[in-house]
Amino acid sequence: MIDVEAFNRGLRELDTLPIENLVKEYLRQGVPAQMILSDGLIGAMGIVGQEFKAKELWVPEILLAARNMHKGIDVLKPVLLREDVPAKSIFVIGTVQGDIHDIGKNIVVIIMEAHGFNVVDLGVNVPTNAFVEAVAKHRPDIVGMSALLTTTMQEMKNVVVAVRNSTGDRAPKLIVGGAPVTQKFADEIGADGYGEDAISGVEVALKLLENSGGGTIS
Numbered sequence: 191m192i193d194v195e196a197f198n199r200g201l202r203e204l205d206t207l208p209i210e211n212l213v214k215e216y217l218r219q220g221v222p223a224q225m226i227l228s229d230g231l232i233g234a235m236g237i238v239g240q241e242f243k244a245k246e247l248w249v250p251e252i253l254l255a256a257r258n259m260h261k262g263i264d265v266l267k268p269v270l271l272r273e274d275v276p277a278k279s280i281f282v283i284g285t286v287q288g289d290i291h292d293i294g295k296n297i298v299v300i301i302m303e304a305h306g307f308n309v310v311d312l313g314v315n316v317p318t319n320a321f322v323e324a325v326a327k328h329r330p331d332i333v334g335m336s337a338l339l340t341t342t343m344q345e346m347k348n349v350v351v352a353v354r355n356s357t358g359d360r361a362p363k364l365i366v367g368g369a370p371v372t373q374k375f376a377d378e379i380g381a382d383g384y385g386e387d388a389i390s391g392v393e394v395a396l397k398l399l400e401n402s403g404g405g406t407i408s
């Protein structure tokens with residue numbers, strides 16, 4: 191139903207209009223925003239990623255694809271957010287220190303907001319102490335960490351330990367994600383949950399809230 195090759199071409203254009211128009215055209219046809227995101231934009235970024243790995247594309251082309259992907263997501267965002275769930279729990283998220291990848295994190299932000307979470311986005315290259323400070327300030331129910339590099343995913347353990355040390359038995363639930371992260375790794379570092387993608391991330395978050403009785407930490 192979705193022509194991933196058209197999205198693939200759109201991600202490589204110098205102009206952002208082709209990808210924006212492509213997303214609008216699918217929306218106009220009534221294709222669910224969630225499907226345009228997963229099968230179109232994320233699917234095409236997967237192709238771009240494979241070519242980057244095979245050294246058929248270089249950093250400037252990836253940056254172009256990342257910019258175009260963000261433009262496509264911008265068009266989808268109001269539609270994804272239309273679910274209009276009342277804000278309930280607080281979710282703090284950031285890409286860990288040393289890592290500037292944020293496309294996946296930004297998708298997690300949109301999907302969490304769409305499910306009614308009050309999201310505090312700390313951005314990229316977030317040091318451990320900034321996670322600790324944000325937890326003290328916002329008292330979130332859930333903290334999410336994103337990492338796309340096998341080197342920076344190790345930072346997640348530091349955040350898990352530091353946040354737990356600073357909050358004791360009032361610690362928020364800690365969830366992790368990003369391409370190199372696995373359930374096994376999440377278990378090894380003592381995280382409470384792992385999401386393979388944004389949708390499973392929100393499912394894990396909701397389950398953790400359910401098990402802890404829900405509601406914000408006061």
Ligand code: B12
Pocket residue numbers: 232235236238239240242243249252253256288289290291292293294295297298334335336337338339340341365366367368369370384385386387388389390391392
């Ligand atoms: C785009 C990109 C870049 C862009 C980033 C732009 C941006 N604004 O994000 C730029 C060009 C800047 C870049 C730089 C680099 N990159 Co890069 N990059 C990629 C690429 C092609 C795509 C990543 C992406 O956006 N995927 C699409 C999104 C939607 O997927 P995602 O991030 O995985 O997110 C989903 C899930 O993982 C999950 N998720 C993500 N976070 C979280 C968090 C939580 C809590 C939950 C629940 C779920 C979740 O949900 C998301 C949505 O479904 C990947 C290749 C790949 N296949 O991953 C390489 C890749 C990640 N990069 C790589 C490398 C090596 C680099 C550089 C070191 C290159 C260099 N030599 O300079 C630098 C590092 C910069 C730094 N310090 O961070 C390697 C990492 C290898 C490794 N094993 O560590 C990869 C795998 C490419 C490769 N095969 O060589 N990169």
